[in-house]
Amino acid sequence: MKNHARRLLSIAVMTGALAAPMLVAAGPAHALLPNRSCGTIAGSDSTTAANLNKVLTGKLRNAMTPYRLSCARAIADATHARGLPDRAAVIAITTAIVESVLENNPNRLDLDSVGLFQQRDSWGTFEQRLNPAWSTNAFLNEMVHLYPNNSWQSREIGVVCQAVQRSAYPSRYQPEAADAQRILNALATPPPAPTPASRVHVEIVGADGGMHNTDADYATGQWTGTWTAMGGSALKALTSAVTGNTMHVFALGSTGRVYTKDANYTTGQWSSGWQEVPGDFEGATAISASATGNQVHLEVLGAGGTMHNTDADYGTGQWTGVWADMGGTGLKALTTTVTDKTMHVYAVGSGGEVFTKDANYATGQWSAGWQEVPGGGAGATAITASTTK
Numbered sequence: 001m002k003n004h005a006r007r008l009l010s011i012a013v014m015t016g017a018l019a020a021p022m023l024v025a026a027g028p029a030h031a032l033l034p035n036r037s038c039g040t041i042a043g044s045d046s047t048t049a050a051n052l053n054k055v056l057t058g059k060l061r062n063a064m065t066p067y068r069l070s071c072a073r074a075i076a077d078a079t080h081a082r083g084l085p086d087r088a089a090v091i092a093i094t095t096a097i098v099e100s101v102l103e104n105n106p107n108r109l110d111l112d113s114v115g116l117f118q119q120r121d122s123w124g125t126f127e128q129r130l131n132p133a134w135s136t137n138a139f140l141n142e143m144v145h146l147y148p149n150n151s152w153q154s155r156e157i158g159v160v161c162q163a164v165q166r167s168a169y170p171s172r173y174q175p176e177a178a179d180a181q182r183i184l185n186a187l188a189t190p191p192p193a194p195t196p197a198s199r200v201h202v203e204i205v206g207a208d209g210g211m212h213n214t215d216a217d218y219a220t221g222q223w224t225g226t227w228t229a230m231g232g233s234a235l236k237a238l239t240s241a242v243t244g245n246t247m248h249v250f251a252l253g254s255t256g257r258v259y260t261k262d263a264n265y266t267t268g269q270w271s272s273g274w275q276e277v278p279g280d281f282e283g284a285t286a287i288s289a290s291a292t293g294n295q296v297h298l299e300v301l302g303a304g305g306t307m308h309n310t311d312a313d314y315g316t317g318q319w320t321g322v323w324a325d326m327g328g329t330g331l332k333a334l335t336t337t338v339t340d341k342t343m344h345v346y347a348v349g350s351g352g353e354v355f356t357k358d359a360n361y362a363t364g365q366w367s368a369g370w371q372e373v374p375g376g377g378a379g380a381t382a383i384t385a386s387t388t389k
Helices: 045-052 066-081 088-098 130-148 155-167 174-188
Strands: 199-205 213-217 237-243 245-253 256-265 284-293 297-300 307-313 335-337 342-348 353-359
Touching: 045 130, 045 174, 066 088, 066 130, 066 174, 088 130, 088 155, 088 174, 130 155, 155 174, 155 256, 199 237, 199 245, 237 297, 245 284, 245 297, 284 335, 284 342, 297 335
Parallel strands: 237 284
Antiparallel strands: 199 213, 237 245, 245 256, 284 297, 297 307, 335 342, 342 353
């Protein structure tokens, strides 16, 4: 895959700022591919992973992460979806700990094995084996075939894992069974109720062409009362989206190239510089960002008024690296909002009409075309959208 160079804007580096959470663009052909997503990383997964690191004793001792927890959840969800009891999920999670340390790995490091269960080509297609639900069901199908009439429930967990996997190292499974049970127990524990959002972060492009930030805490009714210079030059549009407790700001530079900068509101630190979003887009005139889970979806209008889309998975640190042409002609303003896992895009047309287009990130499908919003909106010059429960 093509390596996308990142161009830095001319900035003044904020004193004391730490490095941003790393976003890795597609690497050179010889580089390892990044792990595939296992699904949404929940807001409480960092806390759950930290608590598990206090009790895990096997291969994942002090190594549980929110991403690995999301992979265990995908296995458990697929197991429970077919009506199998917890013991089946423990068997499958035990196997995935041994085979992949709960990482959905697309690299053929051991012959042609890939995925959570390191299944070989004979199991299914490359993409099937990298689909957590499909690969889990393939594993379980083989388990119930080898142990009819639920006889797998009375056999030692490590023995069942080995029967399905046929590993050259059969003794490696049973020692991980206790950790698999601990992980499943942690997934079953309801997360604490989320703290209602009360802090608002406002960014502007100043007269100097750079970005400036101020914050408000609506729980206390207090603003910081200052605008902090965050660097950049000749910026001409801004948008932002949030994953977890990290705000991702996106800006258009003077030539319509797209840049990003992060603020981690758990640590209170901003990234030290601006980085270009992979894909080498140029000529953007408007921009909007939204988030579903740990994924950020970025839309821009090109020089001809056509919308283009690119996505980032902040769980794995990977951008798609391409800007997909999503159609439209003469569009001149843009906004997005999200309901559940569907992003709704709204755009102002050349005559001020308002159009909409959807992307369902549960299915990965976009609606077929642009539809005009009912009611007539001719003459519109700016647009924004938001959601409430």
